Amino acid sequence: MDKILVVDDNKEITDLIESILEKEGYEVVKAYSGLEAVNLFEATMSLVILDVMMSEMNGYEACQKIRQQSQVPILFLSAKGTDVDKVVGLSAGGDDYMVKPFSAIELVARVRALIRRYHYAGKIQQSTNLIVVNDVLAIDVDARKVTKYGEEISLTRTEFGILELLAQNKGRVFSTEEIFKSVWQDKYYEGNNTVMVHLARLREKIEDNPRKAQIIKNVWGVGYKIED
Template sequence: MKHIGIVEDDSNIQNIVAAFLKQEGFQISLLSSAEDGWELWKKNPPDMWILDLMLPGMDGYDFCKRIRKESNVPIIIISAKDEEIDKILGLELGGDDYLTKPFSPRELVARVKRLFKRVDVMLKHQDVDDDRLKIGDLLIYRNDRRLFWNGEEKEVTTKEFDMLLLLAENMNRAFSREELLIKVWGDDYFGSDRAVDDLVKRIRKKIDKIPLETVWGYGYRLRDKEEDK
């Protein structure tokens, strides 16, 4: 039974969302503040979070950042803030999906199921140990910094390897260009984010048919095509 933590200070929304999710067989924990959510995380971490942004005390943005420092557990953000900048910020901080209030509880349930399916597919197809990471046709040896596609070794640069390893370790998660700059080039890099686009072009040229997708207006992700089946 999947455990979902709902961090929402509106009791009506809490109860409605919980009722729909319980009907689908999910175990639910209701939290009215991010502080309560953090206590739950330390004691009995959920398999997914449904998170409001506007909370008393610690807000949803800070809570999302805290969780992301420790885990890639799925996070669905629900918020009355419907400006594009709010959605982008929520996704940049690590949210996997964003739903604007008011919303249909059935739509939320559908998104929860789809996100769990995506995670399950990733785990099913991911063969990983301390050194070896295999997802579909992609095989990476971390320690030797070697990369294989369809059984053929590919010669890649340091940055190409670092980006592919990051994306493969976070399959299906979209990274913004700014986030990729920090994680691959370092937070002291002062160049343009065009460096990310250029690196992706080189990777695509070297590795034909690799499912490295553009998230328009945002960044890139490595997509597991099995999630759509």
């Protein structure tokens, strides 16, 4: 059972979150200040839900203290909802940021996603025969197999070739011509949209939202890349 540390100086909120999460099968530990959260934190915990405005030690400070000993996902849950607040929270080491008031459905969805990615990242880090992308994809070049969150994805030979090329050269931008010459091993001619068609199909399989790609990114006017 995953254990979640819930931190807020408002007891009604911690009790509400506890009720929501326990119904989903999670074990909840509650703290009412940043200092108490740091003292209660255990390496076995799978997630921390952290308020920002608290006495003794605020949420940003508590996050930084926890980050010194663990990469556990941290979800800020705060009434402070400006873009600046969110940037500060993520810069302090948070993984996600929700604004109060919140819906139970959205809270559970974010909790599940953060914990799933955390466990999956832990598994793939143990393997040295993989190319890991965004803690989401694991590409086994020798077996020519791709998994997303641990579930195997069926790719064509061409789709795998494009993904392998970009993943093995993280940070480098490839033009459609360079991709075509490398994967197809053939001459490229202007107006050939073959690469774009295959990229679109590949994104449908590997991206959570193909229209807002987070794995294979466009560099407008230049080409495509997977970030390091």
